Amino acid sequence: MKDILTVLKKELRNVLKDRRTLFMLFGVPVIMFILIFNVMGEVMKTQEKKLEETVYKVYTNDVSFVESAFLNGPTKIECVEGTPDAIENDLRDKRYDLAVLVKGQIERGSDLFLDDMEINVYSFSGSMASERIASVFSFAVNTLRDQQLRLLLSDAQLDAGLLDKPRINTINVATEQEQTGAVFGGLLPYMLVIYLFTASFSVGFDTTAGEKERQTLTILLANRVARSSIAWGKILYLMLMNVLSATISVVAFLFGFSSIIPQTGSMFTMFTPGSAALLFLIVLSLAVLIAAIITVIGIFARSVKEATSYALPIYVVTILFGILGMQPEVFDSQGFIRFIPLVNGVFTMKDLVTQPRIDFVTVAITLVINLVAAALLAFLATKMFNDERYVFRTKN
């Protein structure tokens, strides 16, 4: 154990002197997340303000009808000239935001729609303004129609309240925190897996394949220290860097996330000390497993470049599961998925964040499977460290 800690300390001392790597591991995620979310928030606010202040250009063959639809709303429009044949191109060229072609006419005087009246609304989904005005217009026309129907019912001495029947009350039992948790719970495993891998890629391959490439491993192997201690020292180092990087990334992600969704902070009331501890254990098991995977690949590969090419498919598959994990109930986290190392962690973490009840069996299975897989890989890594075919397998 003493030798393992000596190797670990040396690796840490090495990386602590490497400011560039430290910045990439810990500085970049902080800057990136806070910057990205703040910029996103600002862009969204600016966009919203701009859409509110925009005077939308509308081409129509019935100006009075279109103007009457927007009469009572806050949206400002300006009717412009156009031709029916050029609508598609004009919308794409943003000469106007909306085209409304009316067949038939409102019965003047009574403001009633005729039975055979047809309204074609043209918009271009590539433009936010076009989408916005199309939706506002549809809403305005529907409101206009409801008003008229109410008048008709009233004239016929029927209850206008018939229009509101049956009353449908949709009640979401999820609290505000839980709704935010669902979004966050989908993103969290994804972000964690990305950063556990990212940290491993830079420092893990440097300390294995990189050392082989730079020929700095030989001096260590020629020393009295057991090869298994070298392997474990490197795995522990990687694990530590993974956990630190992932933790910092998640904190930075939360700060950024809460800047656009203010309820994020209150979401933590969902966590009990127990669920937070379990979440940390799952992260730890993933960190150990990824560290072991990267160590095995790093020892096998002849160079950092080769190691990266071997690891990318595993990374991509895991990210794919991370993305699938964002969708609700794509996989049953209590089904076969909990027996697949690495992937099971993605789904269990999601459950811990989004589900009110903890499934201890699934958490236990996830931990055991990942730790057993990590132990097997670590054993393999120590065997490979003892095998000259791998430790001296270089491009030189």
Next chain:
Amino acid sequence: MILFNEVSKVFGTGKKEVRALDNVSFAVQSGEIFGLLGPNGAGKTTSLRLLSTLLKPTNGRISVAGLDTVKESPKVRERIGFLSSDMNLSGSLSAQELFHFFGALNHIEEREIVNRSNRLIDQLKMEDFFQRKVETYSTGMKQKTLIGIALLHDPDIIIFDEPTNGLDIITGRVVLDILKSLKQRGKTLIISTHIMSIAEKLCDRVGIIHKGEIRVIGTLQEIYTQTGQPDLEEAFFSVIGGVIEDEGHPHRSKKRA
């Protein structure tokens, strides 16, 4: 005592098979300086890597003070200090930090690491760069640091593969002085070199290796007598037939009679 007993080393398999050492046997006595001479690709580095437990023999057995290099490799490594021409150092650390790291790995107490480091700094003339990062070192500085690391745990057996390779004349002299002082302290040294003058100045006995086989072995006088040549350089060329193999490419595996 170091004993190579019918040692062979084969790299790769099938068509890619390379026989780097072929049935090599020799012994090195305690307190002796043994020089392993040979052209590039002759099997010098492979022999020393086998001895330092970095590689395992395909056939045969190597023992160091009665310890088997395969079965008791950690114990063997405790007794040896190894320097190879293809070793490098981690760039972010200083020689001081590396001495402390390797000292700790050898379970040397902190105070003793400092004492030994100070002695090595004097011997190797490292005071100007000891605390600087390795990435700022010249080739000579790196070599001195590697030698320091190899000697830090005060091993009985020192294995240096091309210790003066790439060094300027001043640093080369420092290294030779170190080797002489180690000899005076009764250490066993095995060095590989292709600089004949170094072997002539330092070695008690010499073995000339060529195409994975030890061709001649003995004291300098015995080598001269066996080859009928007046000096080591002439003896060397007479043994290898005046032909130098391609750099770093041992012969293909075709067992010679």
